[in-house]
Every structure is written in structure tokens, then in C-alpha cells.
Amino acid sequence: MRILHTSDWHIGRSFHGFSTLDALSGVLEALVAQVRENQVDVVIVAGDVFDSAAPSAACYPLLSQTLAALADEGARVVVTSGNHDSAARLGFQSALLRSEIAVVTDPLSVGTPVSIDDEHGPVHFYGIPYLEPAIVRHLWEGVELRSQAQTMQHALDLVRSDLARRGGRSVVAAHCFAAGVDATPGVEREIRQGGLDVVPLPAFDGPDYVALGHIHGRQQLSERVRYAGAPLHYSFSEEGKPRGSWLVDLDATGLASVRWIDLPVPRPLVTLRGSLDDLLVDPRFDGHDKHWVRAEYTDATPQPDPMRRLQARFPWCATVVHQPAGVRADDGVAYSARVRAARDDGEIIEAFLAHVREGEGASDAERELIRDVLDSRSVAEAAK
Incomplete structure (x- = not known):
């Protein structure tokens, strides 16, 4: 069985005030083409389908059209909700979707798989929606769920218990912050250094593959536990980082291979640094008029109206930062x-x-x- 692992589409998200809907639409079309070209059997979307709990009306058609296009290519689709999604809104659509598309948003469904057969028998797909301990702890009496680690451990215990009865191969799709992630590049915007509620890597023991969402850059925590990241760049901290999906193959005994497939980057990110005059006229900055630009100007003092002036040369200049090249030496005179x-x-x-x-x-x-x-x-x- 061949599986495509994607996540964190964040439909409706803006980039420094610019809409990303058209760019994301093009990237998701490329993802559908990859499903066709690679004869993918199952597509996993591991949470944060939308960027907010109340997405605008323009966001829903993009999701519906993409899911339908994936199904038209012969793929089954398993979608879980993330912390940005409204589980109720996303789950409401599940009753209206085709049978090839499963949307997992109900915490009480954890431990009940979507089972899909291939020539070797069933593969059990366990979707784990984002579980906020304060919201879900009342669902399981007698279980202490005060942290994300405890909550995910309980959810995965339910998966392992069910899998022990069923047998066969299994895949988990979840949305959380796992221990071992590099917390500097491509991190979900709500995550801050310090006090992170992380899920220990051993909590994911058992399934043949664990498809994670929540981190916006691809990361491999083990051969079988990975983040796919977001299909678009949503932060300048992700400059130069690839966008894409993991292509996962299962054979009769379990995980056979995993390889990365790049997605196109509609508008690359670039950081340009120099004095404002240099940024405005220096030929070395030619060729960046189609890029998202972060401009760092190094003049000793703030310059008037730098954004407007820079956008005359770089129409997609998204942010301007004043970073003086040097700091005045203290001569000791107050x-x-x-x-x-x-x-x-x-x-x-x-x-x-x-x-x-x-x-x-x-x-x-x-x-x-x-x-x-x-x-x-x-x-x-x-x-x-």
C-alpha cells in the first residue's frame, strides 16, 4: 500500500497581510497530480486543514474540491483535525463527503480505525484529532489527563489495545508536538520556547508509521515517526526549507520505505540586507521582484517610509526591519x-x-x- 502523508494546509491563512489562497490552490493541484503519478492508495492530512475555527466562505470550496480531486484519482483520504480547526465544523462536513473520504474529529473515535485493504490484507488507519486535555479529560473517567503527553499516551494506548485485538498493519495520524523536534525552523506559530507540552517519542511505539502534523517544516524523529510540514511557507524562518510530502510504502510485514516528494514553491522567500539606498538600487538585488522579501536595512537611523519605497522595487516585500550595521561605542559621556x-x-x-x-x-x-x-x-x- 502506498500512502501520501501531508498536513498543515492552513487554508485561509495570510502571509504578512497577503492572501495565500490562490498559491495554496496551485500547490494542492500539484499534490493531486503527485497522487496520480505515484499511484497513491491513501492520502493522510494530519490536522490544521483550516487556519482558523471560523474560516471564510472562500476556504470551503478549496477543501471540498481538493478532497474530491484526490478521490477521483482513486485514493482514499483520511483527514484529522488540528488545533486550528473547529472539530465541529470540520466534522460536520464528514457526513456530506463521499465514502472514500474519512474525516476524524470525534475524540471518542480514537481507537476505532478506518480499515483499508490491499493484496496483503487490512491496514488500520487510526486518526487522533487534536486533543486539548482540559476539553477532553471528562470523556474518559478514571484517567488522569492533565497534559498533552498524558492525553496522547492514553489515546495511543487505546490504539494499541484495539490493534492487539485486530492484528495487521497500522498507521496513526495525529497532531501534536513530539519530543525531539527541532524547535527553531518551521515551528507552528503558537509554540513558544519554554514550557512546551511535548509527547515523548516512546508514546508512538507500535504502529508501522506515525504521520504527524503541527510542525511546519519536515522532520524525521525516527524511521517511522515523521512530520510532513506545511505545503506553503508561512514564515520567513522557513526560508530555504523544502515543501512537500512523505511517500510511504507498506509491504506485507509493515513499513517498507519512505521517501520525500517536493512540492513547488510558488513564491520563494528571501532576506535582503543592506543600506536602504543599496536595497533600492544595487544591481546585486536584481531578480527578487517575484520573491517574498524580508528587507533588513542597516542605516544608522530609521529612514522615512521604507516599506512603500521598497515595494516600488520589490512588489512582494512583506516585511521591513531596521537593523543598524553597528552599535555606537560608549565614550562614557552621559x-x-x-x-x-x-x-x-x-x-x-x-x-x-x-x-x-x-x-x-x-x-x-x-x-x-x-x-x-x-x-x-x-x-x-x-x-x-
Whole structure:
């Protein structure tokens, strides 16, 4: 049996204020083509199908059309809900979908598989929707579920118990943060370093393959436990990271092979760094007009209207960050001492500008303006 493992579609998500719906539609069309070209039997979508619990109306057709297209290619589809999904909304659609498509959102269904046969017998697919301990702990009396680790351990114990009765090969699809993940690149945006509620890797023992979602970059925790990541880049921290899916083959005895299949990247990410003038005119930055751009300008002081000016050259400039190239050396002279040493108001203003602009005082044009203002004030005071 051949399985395609994908996750974290996040239909409806924006990228720095830009809609990603059209780009995601194109990538999902490519995914459907890969299912056809590789003769995939089952597609797993491991949670976070939508980006919010209340997606806009435009999001639903993309999901329905993609699921129908996958089924039209002869694939069975198993979808689980993630922390971004509304289990109720996603589950409501399941009754309206074709028989080839299973949407698993009910926590009480954990331990009850979708069984699909091949020439070697059944493969049991156990969907585990995202389980928030505070919401689901009342469902299983006498079981302490205070953490994600405890909750997932219980869910996987239910899977192992059912599998022991049924026998055969098995695949788990779940949405969680597993121990051993590199928490720096491509991490789900709600995850923060410190206090992470992680699921220990031994909790996933038993199934032939574990298809995980929640992390936006591909990661391999073991030969049989993997994250596929998101099909689009949703953060500049993912710059240069591949997008795609895991193609999983099961033989008569279990896991036979796993290989990665790249998806197209509609608009690559790039970080450009230099002074604002360089970013605006330097030829070395040619060729990035079709990229998502993060611009880091290194001028000593903030420049006026940098986003508008940069978007004239890079229409898809999504974010601008002021990162001065150097930090002013501390000469040990306090600002108050500089003010006391000033001989007139012009020097006081000069000292202030240098203090707040990393040592950069007034330009010639600014000095002329300052003199005009001070001279006008002097004339006005003399006329009183």
C-alpha cells in the first residue's frame, strides 16, 4: 500500500497581510497530480486543514474540491483535525463527503480505525484529532489527563489495545508536538520556547508509521515517526526549507520505505540586507521582484517610509526591519553632560539627535533648518 502523508494546509491563512489562497490552490493541484503519478492508495492530512475555527466562505470550496480531486484519482483520504480547526465544523462536513473520504474529529473515535485493504490484507488507519486535555479529560473517567503527553499516551494506548485485538498493519495520524523536534525552523506559530507540552517519542511505539502534523517544516524523529510540514511557507524562518510530502510504502510485514516528494514553491522567500539606498538600487538585488522579501536595512537611523519605497522595487516585500550595521561605542559621556557642555540651543539639539540616532548628528540640511527655526524664534522674541 502506498500512502501520501501531508498536513498543515492552513487554508485561509495570510502571509504578512497577503492572501495565500490562490498559491495554496496551485500547490494542492500539484499534490493531486503527485497522487496520480505515484499511484497513491491513501492520502493522510494530519490536522490544521483550516487556519482558523471560523474560516471564510472562500476556504470551503478549496477543501471540498481538493478532497474530491484526490478521490477521483482513486485514493482514499483520511483527514484529522488540528488545533486550528473547529472539530465541529470540520466534522460536520464528514457526513456530506463521499465514502472514500474519512474525516476524524470525534475524540471518542480514537481507537476505532478506518480499515483499508490491499493484496496483503487490512491496514488500520487510526486518526487522533487534536486533543486539548482540559476539553477532553471528562470523556474518559478514571484517567488522569492533565497534559498533552498524558492525553496522547492514553489515546495511543487505546490504539494499541484495539490493534492487539485486530492484528495487521497500522498507521496513526495525529497532531501534536513530539519530543525531539527541532524547535527553531518551521515551528507552528503558537509554540513558544519554554514550557512546551511535548509527547515523548516512546508514546508512538507500535504502529508501522506515525504521520504527524503541527510542525511546519519536515522532520524525521525516527524511521517511522515523521512530520510532513506545511505545503506553503508561512514564515520567513522557513526560508530555504523544502515543501512537500512523505511517500510511504507498506509491504506485507509493515513499513517498507519512505521517501520525500517536493512540492513547488510558488513564491520563494528571501532576506535582503543592506543600506536602504543599496536595497533600492544595487544591481546585486536584481531578480527578487517575484520573491517574498524580508528587507533588513542597516542605516544608522530609521529612514522615512521604507516599506512603500521598497515595494516600488520589490512588489512582494512583506516585511521591513531596521537593523543598524553597528552599535555606537560608549565614550562614557552621559547625555546630561553633553547638554551642559552645549554653548547654545543649536548644539543642544545636535547633542539630542546624536543621542537618539546612534551617534549620527544633524545633516547639513537639518542644520540649516534648525538655524532657520532658531533664528525665527529669536526674531519673534525680540519683537515682543
